[in-house]
Amino acid sequence: MAWARIRTADEETVTGIIQGDMLLPRASLGSTIPAGAPIPLKDAALLAPCTPSKFIGLWNNYHASAERNGWAIPTHPLFFLKPASSIVGEGAEVVLPPSAGRVVFEGELGIVIGSPCKAASVEEAEAAILGYTCVNDLTSLDILNADPAFPHWTRAKGFDGFGVIGPVIATGLDWRQLTVRTLVNGRERQSYPAADMILSPPEIVRLLSQDMRLMPxxxxxxxxxxxxRPVKGGDVVSVSIDGIGAVTVTMRDAA
Incomplete structure (x- = not known):
């Protein structure tokens, strides 16, 4: 099953399930309650598939990159937060602010929470996962490392458009079987197995739920x-995961 969020020709925003070439509206994300007649997808624009209260990003959660960089293996998620204003979806244009300097793409798998989760067991955490989406966690390297006394995680990752998610939220996937691919102007730049994760999705959700309440x-x-790698104005960046699809944005220099 694939959940999506669309803007109709009448400028209405609707959440629902994709079935063939139609969206079946639902009362809310994860709901089984119908909320109107089916809507042809050809008459709508895909938006970011959800509107999170929190966008949490992890650092150093893959064995390959930890080994290459000599990083210690974490026992708890090393995380930062992106503001809601950073979130965009399929087909967006992302402006590169002059103050951002060097900006890199980071193709990632994204977990989407489907039910409230606090101080969860692993089983409860797994049950709280609605599904998965594609993420491009854009980051300003120059800002991140500008002050040796304080890495600017939020500022470096929080510009408008720097939290790309989509195109849909896919349910029923086995994350161990997924491969994350990132293409820039059609050329593959990343391809790695999600199975190389240090902390698994249920364990990530369990541990984060000890720190904060996770919401649908x-x-x-x-x-x-x-x-x-770095991106520049005019680059077309696509993060693709089989079973989810691809979320593509175009980078633009500031006017």
Missing amino acids: GDVIAVGTSIGA
């Missing part, structure tokens, strides 16, 4: 692996 629609980007 919250997104957790599980971290990236080797291959993140």
Whole structure:
């Protein structure tokens, strides 16, 4: 099953399930309650598939990158938060602010929470996962490392458009079987197995739920692996995961 969020020709925003070439509206994300007649997807624009109260991103959660960089293996998610204003979806244009300097893409798998989750067991955490989406966690390297006394995680990752998610939220996937691919202008730049994760999705959700209440629609980007590179104005960046699809954005220089 694939959940999506669309803008109709009448400028209405609708959440629902994709069935063939139609969207079946639902009362809310994860709901089984119908909320109107089916809507042809050809008459609508895909938006980011959810509106999270929290966008949580992980750092250093893949064995390959930890080994290459000599990083210690974490026992708890090393995380940061992106503001809601950073979130965009399929087909968006992302402006590169002059103050951002060097910006890199980071193709990632994203967990989407489907039910409230606090102080959960692993079983409860797994049950709280609605599904998975594609993420491009754009990051300003220059800002991140500008102050040796304080890495600017939120500022470096929080510009408008720097939290790309979509195109849909897919349910029923086995994350161990997924491969994350990132293409820039059609050329593959990342391709790595999600099975190389240090902390698994249920364990990530369990541990984060000890720190904060996770709510329906919250997104957790599980971290990236080797291959993140800088982007520039005009680049078309696509993060693709079989079973979910591809979320593509175009980078633009500020006017």
